[in-house]
Amino acid sequence: MLLLASSSAQGASLDFVRDGAVVRQLDEAALARACEIRTVEVDDPYYEGRKQYHACPLAAVLAAGFGTAPEALDGEDVLFRALDGYVKPAPRARVAEDGGFVALGEVGRE
Numbered sequence: 001m002l003l004l005a006s007s008s009a010q011g012a013s014l015d016f017v018r019d020g021a022v023v024r025q026l027d028e029a030a031l032a033r034a035c036e037i038r039t040v041e042v043d044d045p046y047y048e049g050r051k052q053y054h055a056c057p058l059a060a061v062l063a064a065g066f067g068t069a070p071e072a073l074d075g076e077d078v079l080f081r082a083l084d085g086y087v088k089p090a091p092r093a094r095v096a097e098d099g100g101f102v103a104l105g106e107v108g109r110e
Contacts, residue, residue, distance in 0.1 A: 058100030
């Protein structure tokens with residue numbers, strides 16, 4: 001099982017964990033270097049409107065963190081854990097699909 005978790009001990013970063021051990025930790029600058037940052041627009045039900053975010057494609061984030069494309073993770077599930085402890089599991093096939101992003105920040109709120 002793979003875990004992608006946010007961490008705040010040394011600023012905003014993502015921890016990439018495999019079999020209980022951190023294999024890599026990437027901060028926002030490293031993520032920006034590893035992927036092509038895009039602006040994505042989504043419907044936000046909480047704010048009841050459209051929001052725009054600076055984001056990295058999920059496949060590029062996983063490749064940078066685990067050192068391999070999501071397609072090569074062979075049947076492993078991925079767990080996404082937020083700072084508040086919320087965990088969302090996703091099958092490897094799902095995270096390998098196009099269209100997933102990791103938001104780095106809201107456009108206009110830098």
